[in-house]
Amino acid sequence: MVPQLSWYLALSAVLFTIGVVGVMVKRNVISMFMCIELMLNAVNLTFVAFSSFFRDVTGQLFVFIVMTVAAAEAAVGLGIIIAIFRNRESLDVDDASTLKL
Amino acid sequence: MAIGCAISMVGQRNPLYSAISLVGVFISLACLYVTLAAPFIAAVQVIIYAGAIMVLVVFVIMLLNVEEEERRPMRLRSLVPIAVSLAAILFAEAAFIIFFVQTSPATPTANVSDVGLTASIGSGLFTTYLLPFEITSILLLMAVVGAMTLARRGGLLPANVGVVPGYQSFAKDTLDPRTTPDLTQVVARTSEEAERLLGVAKVPHTQDSE
Numbered sequence: 001m002v003p004q005l006s007w008y009l010a011l012s013a014v015l016f017t018i019g020v021v022g023v024m025v026k027r028n029v030i031s032m033f034m035c036i037e038l039m040l041n042a043v044n045l046t047f048v049a050f051s052s053f054f055r056d057v058t059g060q061l062f063v064f065i066v067m068t069v070a071a072a073e074a075a076v077g078l079g080i081i082i083a084i085f086r087n088r089e090s091l092d093v094d095d096a097s098t099l100k101l
Numbered sequence: 102m103a104i105g106c107a108i109s110m111v112g113q114r115n116p117l118y119s120a121i122s123l124v125g126v127f128i129s130l131a132c133l134y135v136t137l138a139a140p141f142i143a144a145v146q147v148i149i150y151a152g153a154i155m156v157l158v159v160f161v162i163m164l165l166n167v168e169e170e171e172r173r174p175m176r177l178r179s180l181v182p183i184a185v186s187l188a189a190i191l192f193a194e195a196a197f198i199i200f201f202v203q204t205s206p207a208t209p210t211a212n213v214s215d216v217g218l219t220a221s222i223g224s225g226l227f228t229t230y231l232l233p234f235e236i237t238s239i240l241l242l243m244a245v246v247g248a249m250t251l252a253r254r255g256g257l258l259p260a261n262v263g264v265v266p267g268y269q270s271f272a273k274d275t276l277d278p279r280t281t282p283d284l285t286q287v288v289a290r291t292s293e294e295a296e297r298l299l300g301v302a303k304v305p306h307t308q309d310s311e
Contacts, residue, residue, distance in 0.1 A: 037123065060222055064145065069240065
């Protein structure tokens, strides 16, 4: 039974949806952050699936760049989380709804 | 397995368990990449995501001593029926599309090819896509500088600095960078007072330094 392209796309869509739901439901900044990583991974799965099924290496190059962006985002995002935690002693997004210090 | 780990990730209340479930998602996605004939991307996925990023996340969770979320009443309860109906429409559309994709002529199937190998990725990355690659390096540099700036603790003074002995006065924004344009003078009459204002620990003078 050969895997079809649509299976991978469906899995990717499900993962992306779970990530979106997590971002909307969670109140903890770190959990929302991990849900964003999950969404990035779902998109990566789509890229790799198309790249493999259409025999084109461009998709995998794009995945590489997306991973770099995700790493940069992780570094900066965690720095912001630490700065917010120092100011407010809380990781709840509702406590950080204003951008004022 | 990836879906199960993802659901467990969103469902957990403790962020640490959620992070561990996310590692499970990453590793099962890496297995999928291997079956899609992309071994390089699979290796990079394990190294970068399951290694570096999750270590960072777990480190921050430990550092900030996150407690479990408490249950709270849901906001916007009136929107729940609308959300359910929209979700039903979305699922109907998705089922429709998947049904017609299955009945349409077959898509090309994946065989073993050289597409996912490290050599082809490297040659593509350094010839056709050289400019995005360089931009990526600049982005990483910006991220390093930005993360250091954000995570730095307040002042610009290194940890082992001492104060000049005696009477002195400072501008207020030197003492607290959050009040930056404020140049009001703050007077310290003795060295101890200056140390307390600057937040500098007193450096003990050792014998060999004299």
